[in-house]
Amino acid sequence: MSEKLVVMMSTEGTYPFHQGGVSTWCDILIKRLKSVDYVIYSVLMDPFVTQKFQLPDSTRLIKMPLWGTEEPSEHLHTPFSQTFFSKRRTTEQSIRHLFLPLFTDLVQELLSLEKDPIRLANTLNALYEYFQEYEFKLSFKSELAWDMYKTIVLSIAQDPKYRLAQPDIYSLIQSLGWVYRFFNILNTPIPKAHVSHASAAAFCGIPCVLGKLQNKTPFMLTEHGVYLREQYLSLAKREYSSFLNTFLIRMIQSVTSLNYAFADQVSPVCEYNTRWEKRFDVDPGKIRVIYNGVDQQIFKEESTIRSGPPTVVAVARIDPIKDILTLIRSAAIVKESIPDVKYIVYGSVSVPEYYEECLQLRERLGLQETFIFAGHTTSMAAAYQSGDVIALSSISEAFPYSIVEAMMSGKACIATDVGGIKEALGDTGILVKPFDTEALAQGTIKLLRNPDLRESMARDGMERAMNFFTLDRVLEQHLKSYIKLAVGAEDFIPAVPATVAPAGETWPVPRPAAASSKQRQQLYAEKGYALLLLGYYREAIRQFRLAIKEAPASPSVPVWVLEIAHTYKSIGEDELAAHEMMKYELLLGTVQPSRTA
Numbered sequence: 001m002s003e004k005l006v007v008m009m010s011t012e013g014t015y016p017f018h019q020g021g022v023s024t025w026c027d028i029l030i031k032r033l034k035s036v037d038y039v040i041y042s043v044l045m046d047p048f049v050t051q052k053f054q055l056p057d058s059t060r061l062i063k064m065p066l067w068g069t070e071e072p073s074e075h076l077h078t079p080f081s082q083t084f085f086s087k088r089r090t091t092e093q094s095i096r097h098l099f100l101p102l103f104t105d106l107v108q109e110l111l112s113l114e115k116d117p118i119r120l121a122n123t124l125n126a127l128y129e130y131f132q133e134y135e136f137k138l139s140f141k142s143e144l145a146w147d148m149y150k151t152i153v154l155s156i157a158q159d160p161k162y163r164l165a166q167p168d169i170y171s172l173i174q175s176l177g178w179v180y181r182f183f184n185i186l187n188t189p190i191p192k193a194h195v196s197h198a199s200a201a202a203f204c205g206i207p208c209v210l211g212k213l214q215n216k217t218p219f220m221l222t223e224h225g226v227y228l229r230e231q232y233l234s235l236a237k238r239e240y241s242s243f244l245n246t247f248l249i250r251m252i253q254s255v256t257s258l259n260y261a262f263a264d265q266v267s268p269v270c271e272y273n274t275r276w277e278k279r280f281d282v283d284p285g286k287i288r289v290i291y292n293g294v295d296q297q298i299f300k301e302e303s304t305i306r307s308g309p310p311t312v313v314a315v316a317r318i319d320p321i322k323d324i325l326t327l328i329r330s331a332a333i334v335k336e337s338i339p340d341v342k343y344i345v346y347g348s349v350s351v352p353e354y355y356e357e358c359l360q361l362r363e364r365l366g367l368q369e370t371f372i373f374a375g376h377t378t379s380m381a382a383a384y385q386s387g388d389v390i391a392l393s394s395i396s397e398a399f400p401y402s403i404v405e406a407m408m409s410g411k412a413c414i415a416t417d418v419g420g421i422k423e424a425l426g427d428t429g430i431l432v433k434p435f436d437t438e439a440l441a442q443g444t445i446k447l448l449r450n451p452d453l454r455e456s457m458a459r460d461g462m463e464r465a466m467n468f469f470t471l472d473r474v475l476e477q478h479l480k481s482y483i484k485l486a487v488g489a490e491d492f493i494p495a496v497p498a499t500v501a502p503a504g505e506t507w508p509v510p511r512p513a514a515a516s517s518k519q520r521q522q523l524y525a526e527k528g529y530a531l532l533l534l535g536y537y538r539e540a541i542r543q544f545r546l547a548i549k550e551a552p553a554s555p556s557v558p559v560w561v562l563e564i565a566h567t568y569k570s571i572g573e574d575e576l577a578a579h580e581m582m583k584y585e586l587l588l589g590t591v592q593p594s595r596t597a
Contacts, residue, residue: 005036005482008193008211012043012204016053016061019348019376020317021401022199022224025269025292027053032475035585036482039191043204047075052348052376064188066181072136073187083135090135092144099139100148102127107152110179110251113162117261120254124206125213128186136187140180149176157243165242175247182251186210193217194486198259202227202252205259212262218485221263222290224398225419226276228256230321233396256280264485269399270420288481291423292399293474296466299381299409309340310448313387313411315380315402316394317347318355318373323416325361326437327393332365333441338448341370343391346383348376384409388454389447395434397421403429404469407461412454414443424469428461480562487555521550525560532563537571558587 009015015026030038039060046068055061063075073083105123109116130139139145150172157164167175185206196208197220211217231252235245260266260282267290268274274287312331316322324345331343349355355373362371377383384390390406390413397419404424406413413429415421422431430447432439447454528543544560544567551557565580 005195005486006039006193007036007482008039008041008191008196008207008217010041010043010196010198010204010207012200012202013045013350014199015042016040016051016055017042017044017049018317018350019052020350021292021398023053024380024401025222025224026199028295028471028474029478030059031056032471033479035479039193041188041191041204041207043185060191062188062191064185066184072180072184076188086133086135087138089133090138092142094134095139095142095144098130099134099142100144102130103139103145104148104152106183107149107179108156110254111153111156111162111164111247112250112254115254115257117254117258120258121209121213121262124183124186124258125210127183128190128210128214131187136184146176164246167243168241171241171243171247174244178248178251190214195220195482197222197482198263200224200227201256201259201263203255205263206255209258209262218264218488219262220265220267220481220485221259223266223268223273223277225321225396226273226398228252228280229276230396234320265481267481270423272420272423273398288477290474290477290481291420291469292401292404293469293471294401294405294408294465295471296408299384299405309342310338310389311342311344311387312389312391312444312448313383314343314345314391314393315347315383315405316345316392318345318349318358319351320354321394321396322347323393323395323434324354324358326435326440327391328358328361328365328367328371329437330393330441330444331367331371333438334444334448335367335370337445341448343367343371344374344383344386345372346374346377346380380405381409384411387411389414389444391440391444392416392421393434393440394418394421399424404465407465408469410458410462412447412457413461414440414447416440425461426464428457428464430457476566480559483559483562487559517551518554521547521554521556524550525556528560528563532567537567541567558584561587 009026009030011022011026014020015023029036030040037058039062040055041062042064044063044065047063047065048068065075069075102123105119106127109120109123153167153172153175156162157166182203185203188207190207190211192215193211194217196211196217198205198208199222201221201223205221208217208219208221212219231249235249238245240248257280260277260280263286265288266277266282266286267288268277269290269292271289274289277287278284312334314324314327316324318324327343327345331341334341358373362368374383384406388411390402390411392400392402392413392415394400394416395418397416399420403413403415403421407424407428413425415425415429415431416434417431418434425431430443432443447457524543524547528540528547531537531540531543541564544564547560548557561580561584565577565584568574568577568580
């Protein structure tokens with residue numbers, strides 16, 4: 001491998017335009033994995049949102065706005081001649097014979113109860129190829145497409161087995177508008193990369209599926225929150241008709257199933273998420289949990305001794321999922337016991353209507369001077385240090401950065417017991433049920449009034465974060481995943497052999513005469529991983545070296561070199577680990593040979 005790995009990172013409503021846990025995770029990977037060049041494919045609500053994160057010069061950004069454009073290709077740098085001729089080619093005949101059959105398959109799949117992700121993938125891929133030649137808007141907004149859509153939907157609504165309410169004309173127009181907007185992704189060229197990486201099992205995974213079908217690009221899927229579950233939760237807040245509710249959730253189910261079916265590696269950020277993934281038939285062999293981690297140096301360096309009134313800090317975007325309303329109600333209760341208490345929420349507004357609701361509640365409870373919305377901050381460490389207690393009132397989470405960062409900052413935490421929060425905090429903080437205003441308030445009062453308890457929890461939380469949730473571990477696991485996907489190497493975790501050599505003794509590996517070099521290399525690697533599982537680190541290193549020696553030109557070699565480096569690191573031999581990391585970087589072409597001694 002003589003060039004850097006190229007990874008297409010596909011995001012939805014987050015990086016680099018919004019602050020939050022997912023964006024923090026993206027920013028860490030993009031700026032810290034120096035051996036990887038990223039292409040950001042960002043699915044946006046509209047093209048006018050302000051970019052919150054500055055990207056490295058080597059990082060390319062593709063913006064895919066869902067709303068806010070008159071023409072579906074406004075975000076593309078398409079030559080006028082190409083646009084002109086695609087419009088000319090899009091005739092009634094091409095729509096009838098080429099577009100409508102694919103459009104029919106898409107609508108039927110979106111409305112079906114039993115999802116067929118293979119059928120959906122083939123349909124999306126064919127539509128993607130269609131839009132390379134024909135115009136998106138003319139096809140979707142043709143009278144032929146509208147007539148076909150009405151015929152399909154009304155027919156399905158009359159069939160009891162589909163359990164679909166009869167739509168009115170408004171619902172038909174609205175639902176077709178969703179299809180038109182969300183699937184504009186099919187109108188956007190997919191960049192070539194060694195690996196594609198989606199930040200959610202959502203619409204941002206569609207480019208990754210297309211990349212796999214078009215270019216055979218391996219697809220890695222990270223799940224921070226369970227996208228489908230969060231959509232169910234948010235649906236209750238929307239005042240849609242029965243038909244529109246059903247249509248939207250079935251469309252999301254289709255897209256989620258598509259992601260799960262085509263991802264080569266599914267990496268939830270906590271064990272909690274795996275229950276949902278397995279429920280949707282994700283192959284357990286594809287699941288690799290990678291916890292979020294933070295840079296301990298950033299938060300330790302900002303440590304200060306606080307003065308001033310007792311203060312509760314929340315680091316969260318203003319969004320219904322974060323349930324800021326419950327936090328405001330709990331602040332009113334806390335103020336009755338601790339009159340000078342202050343609450344500060346750091347985070348950008350992602351749902352303006354919800355922010356207005358929060359402001360109205362704050363005014364109604366008379367908390368204008370108590371509960372402060374501080375907005376987006378560029379100094380997260382200082383934000384945590386401005387509080388005595390860190391609170392999180394979310395109704396849904398994966399493995400939140402705000403909790404891990406608070407732990408690393410030496411702050412006591414109180415949070416709702418949702419998602420992977422319990423996996424992060426362990427017994428070093430206070431957990432309450434979501435929506436439980438009284439419990440949240442009483443737990444906060446307990447921490448603010450008991451400095452010894454607060455300091456004890458803060459100290460234990462920092463130790464836990466240092467042991468399990470460091471940045472180095474996150475970077476290592478993602479880089480290893482990228483390499484293994486890019487070179488097609490499998491992560492061998494074989495069954496433990498019945499007999500194992502005693503500690504300190506070698507374990508000869510048989511070399512069948514008929515076995516190929518690749519087969520022998522795989523056998524050595526399997527032995528290496530088995531020995532690692534059993535704690536025989538030096539013998540594992542020897543097996544990885546044999547795997548490298550067997551086929552030095554194999555694209556899997558960087559994987560084994562990285563394993564050797566990590567194994568040396570785990571047994572405290574930092575100098576040898578550094579030497580192997582230098583070899584690994586040379587293999588990737590990320591350093592110049594002249595740097596070696």
